[in-house]
Amino acid sequence: QVQLQESGPGLVKPSETLSLTCTVSGGSVSSGTYYWSWIRQPPGKGLQWIGYIYDSGTTNYDPSLMSRVTISLDTSKSHFSLKMRSVTAADTAVYYCARGGLNGKATTFDYWGQGALVTVSS
């Protein structure tokens, strides 16, 4: 059974960099089949896709966040990571990692992490 688990600081200061890691167990991040995404949800609001990475290192980001976001993959450690620069209070959200690739669609997510709340505040 595939499991994903987010980890990282729960509090980040404005203008600094948010860093999260998603550890994948029960499956390989380098299988060549799946796409590894980050998705966020501000408190009480809806879901926004941030971007994905494929095992070749190919990435794809939401254009509205592209200038501030980097997703990377560490196959030796079975994890992938999110860095978001120059954060503001508007970036306060629960951040989910998720696996895509079901039905051949990179952004059909079948497994999700439990989510990590990141608050941007001084």
Next chain:
Amino acid sequence: AIQVTQSPSSLSASVGDRVTITCRASQGIRDDLVWYQQKPGKAPNLLIYGASTLQSGVPSRFSGSGTGTDFTLTISSLQPEDFATYYCLQDYTYPPTFGQGTKLEIK
């Protein structure tokens, strides 16, 4: 980006009711629509992909239909565990975009 509009935004219903939630895309997306269920404090759970294919393990009272711009999620007979928020997602093109959610509450 393709806009996805869900309706209603909230809905009150009783156990045993038949419920329908709709999503409308701002342009045609073939059948590239996914439905998720989210309970408070939990990650979304995949219900249906490809507009109508039931994910393994999801009860058969859930069904999806539609193509192009208009889609529906139907729950044939509401169970207590179905009270949650439902989201649709278009994965036809990038960026994938979610509907704003439908909160299904107990009447």
